[in-house]
Amino acid sequence: MYRNILIATDGSVLAEKAVSHGLQLAKSVGAKATAMIVEAPFNVYEVPESRVPHMSEAFAQHAEQIKQHATKVLSRVADAAKAAGVSCETVQVEHDHPYEAIIATAKDKGCDLIVMASHGRSGISAVLLGSVTNKVLTHTKIPVLVCH
Secondary structure, three states: OOEEEEEEEOOOHHHHHHHHHHHHHHHHHOEEEEEEEEOOOOOOOOOOHHHHHHHHHHHHHHHHHHHHHHHHHHHOOOOOOHOOOOOOOEEEEEEHHHHHHHHHHHHHOOOOOEEEEEEEEEEEEHHHHHOOOHHHHHHOOOOOOEEO
């Protein structure tokens, strides 16, 4: 059925439900898992004017923060996969558009299912904020399992 399941996470409580479900599914069908997190790249426009002379320091600080966050989140997934007896590769990607990174990683890793959470935004917040999940659903041919 499935051989490699991509599990996208951001470390949130809701995403942890998708991680758990994805790992249980992988175990039940004998698939391996690829867990990924997409971090926002450094944004020079978010650096306060007073810090501009120290831009390289701000860049290094950002790089360290996202590395620590990704390592923490992906370590939890790897530990859960090990406890479940599921082979799991972890991937950290920096990208402005998380949905593009998720789809590209799924293709690159030969994944045949994407598991992810949806925050279930509706109304104006869905229009203004968009939804990574909706964008993945509308831009990929790989099946997507959405957990709420």
